[in-house]
Amino acid sequence: MSTKGQTLLGAEIFFECLKKEGVDYIFGYPGGALLKIYEKLYDVDHLKHILVRHEQGATHMAEGYARATGKVGVVLVTSGPGATNTVTGIANAYMDSSPIVVFTGQVPTHLIGNDAFQEADILGITRPITKYNFLVKDIKELAPTIRKAFYLAKSGRPGPVLVDLPKDVMNQSCAFHFQDKVDIRGYKPTFQGHSKQIKKAASKILHAKRPLLYVGGGVIMSEAAKELTFFAQSKNIPVTTTLQGLGAFPGDEPLSLGMLGMHGTYWANQAVSNCDVMISLGARFDDRVTGKLETFSPNSYKIHVDIDPTNIDKNILVDLPIVGDVKHILSELIVELNDAPDTKEWLAQIDGWRKECPLHYETGDGKLRTEYVLERITEKTNHNAVVVGDVGQHQMWIAQYIKFNSPRTQISSAGLGTMGFSLPAAIGAAFGIKDKPVFSISGDGGFMMNIQELNTAAYNKLPLKIVLINNSYLGMVRQWQELFHDQKYSFTNLSEMNPEYQKVVESFGIPSMSTDNPDEVDGIIDKMLAYNDGPIFAEFKVVKEDMVFPMVPAGASISDMMIKRLNPKTFV
Amino acid sequence: MKHTISVLVENKFGALNRVAAMFSARGFNLESIAIGETEDPGISRMTIVTRGDDKIIGQIVKQLNRLIDTLKVVDLTDALKIERELALISIGYHKSNRSEIISLCEIFKANVIDITPKAITVEIVGTPDKIESAIKIFLPFGIREIARSGVVALSRNEPVIVKTSKETNGTLTT
Numbered sequence: 001m002s003t004k005g006q007t008l009l010g011a012e013i014f015f016e017c018l019k020k021e022g023v024d025y026i027f028g029y030p031g032g033a034l035l036k037i038y039e040k041l042y043d044v045d046h047l048k049h050i051l052v053r054h055e056q057g058a059t060h061m062a063e064g065y066a067r068a069t070g071k072v073g074v075v076l077v078t079s080g081p082g083a084t085n086t087v088t089g090i091a092n093a094y095m096d097s098s099p100i101v102v103f104t105g106q107v108p109t110h111l112i113g114n115d116a117f118q119e120a121d122i123l124g125i126t127r128p129i130t131k132y133n134f135l136v137k138d139i140k141e142l143a144p145t146i147r148k149a150f151y152l153a154k155s156g157r158p159g160p161v162l163v164d165l166p167k168d169v170m171n172q173s174c175a176f177h178f179q180d181k182v183d184i185r186g187y188k189p190t191f192q193g194h195s196k197q198i199k200k201a202a203s204k205i206l207h208a209k210r211p212l213l214y215v216g217g218g219v220i221m222s223e224a225a226k227e228l229t230f231f232a233q234s235k236n237i238p239v240t241t242t243l244q245g246l247g248a249f250p251g252d253e254p255l256s257l258g259m260l261g262m263h264g265t266y267w268a269n270q271a272v273s274n275c276d277v278m279i280s281l282g283a284r285f286d287d288r289v290t291g292k293l294e295t296f297s298p299n300s301y302k303i304h305v306d307i308d309p310t311n312i313d314k315n316i317l318v319d320l321p322i323v324g325d326v327k328h329i330l331s332e333l334i335v336e337l338n339d340a341p342d343t344k345e346w347l348a349q350i351d352g353w354r355k356e357c358p359l360h361y362e363t364g365d366g367k368l369r370t371e372y373v374l375e376r377i378t379e380k381t382n383h384n385a386v387v388v389g390d391v392g393q394h395q396m397w398i399a400q401y402i403k404f405n406s407p408r409t410q411i412s413s414a415g416l417g418t419m420g421f422s423l424p425a426a427i428g429a430a431f432g433i434k435d436k437p438v439f440s441i442s443g444d445g446g447f448m449m450n451i452q453e454l455n456t457a458a459y460n461k462l463p464l465k466i467v468l469i470n471n472s473y474l475g476m477v478r479q480w481q482e483l484f485h486d487q488k489y490s491f492t493n494l495s496e497m498n499p500e501y502q503k504v505v506e507s508f509g510i511p512s513m514s515t516d517n518p519d520e521v522d523g524i525i526d527k528m529l530a531y532n533d534g535p536i537f538a539e540f541k542v543v544k545e546d547m548v549f550p551m552v553p554a555g556a557s558i559s560d561m562m563i564k565r566l567n568p569k570t571f572v
Numbered sequence: 573m574k575h576t577i578s579v580l581v582e583n584k585f586g587a588l589n590r591v592a593a594m595f596s597a598r599g600f601n602l603e604s605i606a607i608g609e610t611e612d613p614g615i616s617r618m619t620i621v622t623r624g625d626d627k628i629i630g631q632i633v634k635q636l637n638r639l640i641d642t643l644k645v646v647d648l649t650d651a652l653k654i655e656r657e658l659a660l661i662s663i664g665y666h667k668s669n670r671s672e673i674i675s676l677c678e679i680f681k682a683n684v685i686d687i688t689p690k691a692i693t694v695e696i697v698g699t700p701d702k703i704e705s706a707i708k709i710f711l712p713f714g715i716r717e718i719a720r721s722g723v724v725a726l727s728r729n730e731p732v733i734v735k736t737s738k739e740t741n742g743t744l745t746t
Contacts, residue, residue, distance in 0.1 A: 123586065124589070127586070127589065127590060127593055128593050128594075128597045131640070132640045135585070152640065184640060185582075185643060186581075186582060186639070186640050186641050186642050186643045187640045308638070309634050309637070309638070310631065310634040310635050310638050312634075313627065313630060313631070314631060317627075
């Protein structure tokens with residue numbers, strides 16, 4: 001199809017625009033309001049439509065795809081319930097700043113507001129959880145709107161954008177023009193950092209005795225991992241990352257302190273509490289990172305690099321804000337800073353903390369533990385897998401025990417904490433990434449929440465490695481109940497309730513394995529890695545009552561960590 | 573502290589909702605909001621009255637700027653400005669106090685715009701302070717209903733532009 005100026009139907013313009021945007025996958029589910037689009041989709045060969053089994057799954061897939069590849073993830077769902085089912089996925093993408101574009105069908109324009117069949121005010125519903133959303137009422141606006149949607153999703157601080165497509169507009173026609181240039185007069189994200197501020201930052205860093213890089217997901221989004229690695233290594237500055245930032249700096253480098261915050265490492269949190277210059281890159285001082293605000297890194301001079309000005313001074317007042325793209329600012333900082341601060345003593349001090357309180361879990365009692373499974377996955381994949389965790393204890397153990405060495409290999413629902421994220425997000429990632437094994441790792445709570453997407457993985461023969469960490473508990477909630485709620489395990493014990501997961505998985509045609517024996521772990525992982533004809537499943541039945549340590553209780557200072565269970569005997 | 577913030581937004585569907593929703597979602601106080609078209613029919617001006625300490629006002633200004641439909645945000649609080657609000661006040665009366673009410677209107681430069689056997693409706697334009705004091709004066713007569721427009725404001729000088737990423741090259745005023 002030639003495109004310039006040719007008269008096309010709305011539904012045809014829709015696909016022409018996706019082609020121009022370079023979309024290769026859309027995750028969707030048809031419905032009444034989308035009939036014309038699906039009619040045209042039938043003959044489209046420039047992209048692949050993946051039929052999901054629930055619209056929430058589609059949004060997580062799009063996000064998983066976006067985060068693994070750096071491209072925009074695309075969702076296509078029908079009006080009403082199709083649209084409302086995407087809400088959790090959109091909120092998740094909003095909290096984690098992931099670029100996705102969600103196309104929702106809508107009832108015909110003359111019925112909007114009439115409580116028509118399958119009508120929902122999805123614009124109103126998603127306004128607070130999208131970067132922006134559009135209703136296309138005029139066919140002439142269709143192509144420019146789609147262009148704007150992709151531009152908004154990807155540029156500046158990325159995020160989800162929703163485009164509502166009334167049924168009648170898809171049936172109208174107009175001349176199709178694709179305009180590459182986008183001009184949104186109220187939207188001009190700052191790209192370049194202010195050079196005076198950068199110079200000032202360089203001088204502060206140069207004179208620092210105890211500098212620390214605090215790195216968030218923004219570094220990965222702006223593709224600045226290389227610059228960061230060079231910067232940290234050449235200036236000998238230790239790096240701690242947020243959950244979203246894992247992979248921005250090689251996890252097995254001596255300068256890597258691992259994650260900070262509530263379940264961060266002891267030494268990372270000590271470094272945060274004792275540093276004299278903190279360089280925050282693409283991070284937002286989230287409450288899970290800072291703990292008690294008043295005592296967060298009390299004596300440091302704080303430099304905050306972020307593309308979103310609203311992140312500056314939101315939680316923590318900083319001394320030197322630099323608004324702009326992290327990659328750009330880091331490159332300038334590298335040029336400005338031609339000498340390195342002397343950090344030998346500081347690194348030795350951090351090593352002391354590292355030895356004082358290393359990560360630790362029980363071994364040698366013949367029982368299977370999550371930490372061990374994760375260590376074996378890291379080892380067997382040679383740090384070269386995409387790991388999509390779910391939410392809860394296993395998510396924190398992933399952050400602690402898997403050493404992520406490259407960006408876009410750790411994908412997790414960080415901000416919203418959406419249980420059920422892992423399986424669909426890993427499916428999305430597996431569509432985008434072919435050169436590395438992709439693991440979905442869930443607990444038994446979250447696995448059930450989007451279990452229908454096993455069907456999507458199986459039908460598409462995706463070589464996905466599906467790991468279920470089954471402790472028969474909603475483990476993280478159970479942990480808080482044990483520690484802070486009088487050991488009242490209210491509705492967190494699933495041992496009587498859980499189905500036989502192996503049977504469930506097998507009913508989808510997915511080969512499965514299960515063990516509670518540490519000695520069998522390696523063999524199972526080997527089998528998973530060797531099998532590439534489709535998804536493969538392994539259930540690891542782990543110790544039921546283990547807890548994630550170290551831990552900063554909610555509202556406490558991050559320098560005050562709980563290292564282990566106070567009453568271990570109760571659970572032997 | 574009370575702040576008057578003037579916001580220029582794209583005059584389009586949902587822009588007011590986005591601003592109002594941002595205030596409620598982030599728990600910011602919204603005392604009044606007035607919106608209308610400007611000299612450019614594609615642009616609306618919102619005048620927002622809100623309260624908060626410096627940190628909160630700083631966040632409000634940044635969050636307003638962050639909205640895609642926002643073109644300019646100006647905190648007029650410390651600027652030379654003209655502020656006006658319109659109030660319609662319906663006051664119950666008797667024969668005995670009718671002339672007293674009307675003479676009070678003169679003092680406030682308020683106009684009597686309607687009179688029925690039971691009530692006098694006055695229109696008063698002024699700063700919010702002036703309207704507050706008029707309301708206080710009319711209260712003993714028995715106020716039946718009040719409708720207030722919310723403040724609209726303009727800067728007398730060149731607008732005090734709040735520096736944000738939209739206006740500068742990356743720095744924030746600190």
